[in-house]
Amino acid sequence: MSREAMLYERQPEGKVRCNLCSRRCLIPEGGLGVCAARKNVKVKLLTLSYARACSVNVDPIEKKPLFHFNPGSQVLSVSSPFCNFFCRFCCNWIISQQRSTAQTSKMPPESVVNMAKKLHCTGVSYTYTEPTTFFEWAYDTAKLAHECSMFNTFVTNGYLTPEAVDMISPYLDAATVDFKGAGNPIFYKEVMRVPSVEPIYQCLKAMKRNNIHLEVTNLIVPRTGDSEEKLLELARWIIGNLGEDTPMHLLRFFPSADMVEVEETPAASVEKARKICYEAGLRYVYTGNIPCLDGENTRCPNCQELLVERHDFNITKWRLRDNMTCPKCGIKISIKGKYYGLLIARRFYSMLHLFNMRK
Ligand code: SF4
Ligand code: SF4
Incomplete structure (x- = not known):
């Protein structure tokens, strides 16, 4: 199609x-x-990617990761093959680096939205590969999802042009923009075959201008993509251009795809990176791919009270007041949308791998 x-x-x-x-x-x-x-x-x-689905799953929104947008909700995650980046470490390389739609199934926008409704999802997420490369499918689906009172989120490498952002923005409510190696241009050229990092900053500014809720991730890759200097630069850029309340997720690297010669990121490096971001002035900094640390939890930036406890992308404790204020000191916590609660069904659906089509 x-x-x-x-x-x-x-x-x-x-x-x-x-x-x-x-x-x-x-x-x-x-x-x-x-x-x-x-x-x-x-x-x-x-x-060529229009309505060609290669993966469809129900995910907790925290898995995107989006920690400050409609917490506790479930999204139908969809993707089509292809990507405009060629990251050697891509954990979804089987679908992102496919050069055809041979192993996909037809899934028009109406089917995506109907499936989302049927599975009690409150939003649709365009993810796993790069939604820019299936923009038209995402656009038509997002428009329809809005008509059905659902929200839409992108998980993206941030290479959309500002005009593409302007076009999708009436229907795009939130985006997770992924950096790798703190945006080091050498890392992008050598490991990801991306000529310039500058467009990502332009894309983020366009998203901010269009009032799209933003959360930023950064994958820390040992040796080649773990510069503390670059991370500090990135944190300062986020504060100056997107605001100090922008949630930042620091992700641990694991050997994968064509990059198995590099070891996993030491937990201590991720913790150090978190400290750097906090000291730079970011107020919500999380760590990912490291279970059992405090890194998934939200604490009040004013009094350090534990506000939201998460484990493995599930909210296990919610202590915020209904108006999203800290129960201890009363300051407003920057969370958009509403809290959807701890649904029993959510646990079931998050495990439900609907299909990974091989047709
Ligand atoms: S400019 Fe268009 S065709 Fe070229 S990589 Fe980007 S999305 Fe694909
Ligand atoms: S941008 Fe994301 S999906 Fe694309 S190759 Fe890189 S890691 Fe994979």
Whole structure:
């Protein structure tokens, strides 16, 4: 199933320019973009990933990770193959680095929204690979989800152009923007084949301007992607441009895909990184992929009271007042939306792997 792409322009000699992500590929007739998800067919750009699902799951929203947006809710997570990055460590490489839709199933926007409703989800998340490369499917689905009073979230590498952000923003409520190696340009070039990091900052500014709730992650990769200096720069940039209340998630790396020669991130490095971010002035800093530490919990930035306790992406204790204030000192905690509570059904559905299609 393909359809005409959004955000492209015709160029001389039968070429087209894709303006969806900041690679802005110039694609000759018959050619594919860098991501392989878009093809120039007779000077018309087609998206090949439209309504082609490769993974569909029910997840707690905390798994995105989104800790400060509709906590306790469940989202239907969907993805299509392809990515515009080529990260050597990608834990979803089987789907992100596919260059075709051969192993997918047809899933039009109506089916996604109907499934979300049926499974008691309150939102849809476009995730696992890179939603930019299935933008049109996400756009149509997100529009329909809004009509059914559901919210939408992206988990993205942040390479959408500002015009793509502006286009999706009426329907996009929240985004998790993933950095790796604290945005070190050398790391992006050598390990991820990404020419420039600058567009990610532009994308984040566009999202902020459009009032999209933002949470940022950073994957800490030993040796090549663990610069403390770069992390401090990133934390300061977030404070200056997105605000000190922006939640930051520091993720531990595990050997995976084509990067098994690098050891897992020592827990001490992740803790040190957390300290750096707090000292820089960020007020909500979390750690991920390290069970049993305090890193998933929300504490009051004013009095340090424990407000939300999480374990393995599940909320196990909720102590905030209904108006999202600290029960001890009364300050307002920056959490958007409402708390959905501890649903018994949620535990069941979060385990439910609906399908990982191999058709
Ligand atoms: S979305 Fe794909 S085709 Fe478009 S600019 Fe990015 S990599 Fe190129
Ligand atoms: S950007 Fe994300 S999905 Fe794409 S290759 Fe990198 S880690 Fe995988």
